[in-house]
């Protein structure tokens with residue numbers, strides 16, 4: 001599966017690659033992301049689509065929240081108060097319902113990813129939903145995503161299915177920590193617990209995006225709320241980065257087939273009505289794929 005990693009071109013610069021009329025972000029938003037390592041983009045998903053996703057998310061977690069599912073897509077942790085195994089993450093959301101597949105094909109989200117990563121962006125990695133269970137929602141402790149990127153840091157795109165604030169465990173970030181790395185995270189946590197100095201909360205509304213660099217410090221606290229807080233994440237890295245990490249072109253094509261299927265299905269669904277579908281156009285001919293409506297496409301592509 002691995003390719004050799006020689007002759008990998010540097011990531012193409014964004015300005016040379018993004019037609020400005022299709023840019024998903026303003027220059028100010030891009031500059032803010034680069035400076036702070038995260039960006040809050042309000043109101044990207046229409047309320048009607050959010051309602052469909054909320055409904056599907058509730059169905060996906062209804063049984064899984066009570067009966068532990070022995071499938072690697074469902075992640076549990078033990079509630080220390082009750083000893084109950086508690087659901088906190090569901091993986092491969094694109095394979096769970098059509099609505100989540102349509103979400104992966106959302107043109108504005110894909111344009112935003114392209115604005116931050118360039119034309120050779122590959123979206124859809126680690127498409128999972130983080131959920132805080134009622135009564136005791138597990139913390140996502142302070143961390144940077146363990147990516148160790150070689151060419152260009154990846155980004156993670158958080159799509160909010162619920163309003164998030166102090167009461168239900170909103171995200172916190174340390175702005176600038178993706179470049180200012182002179183900290184000892186363990187020591188900071190020992191001294192300050194969850195409230196790290198310089199950390200700021202990111203309150204959001206359902207339908208907002210919060211995009212973070214894989215390298216920025218972020219996390220969310222434990223909750224005791226009955227209000228749900230569900231965020232769907234997927235990653236976006238460049239082809240150059242994934243090649244440098246040893247992923248071969250067959251893997252890239254498998255991933256591009258998933259995104260192509262998502263774009264095509266969205267274009268024929270009610271949620272996609274009136275939208276201009278995103279056009280995948282990587283500079284690497286080896287990554288271009290053709291997907292016919294009745295082709296079987298494996299939606300759970302692992303790795304990367």
Ligand SMILES: O=C(O)CCC(=O)C(=O)O
Pocket residue numbers: 130140145158171218219220231
């Ligand atoms: O939204 C959150 O709670 C943070 C999720 C996160 O950073 C992760 O799953 O790695």
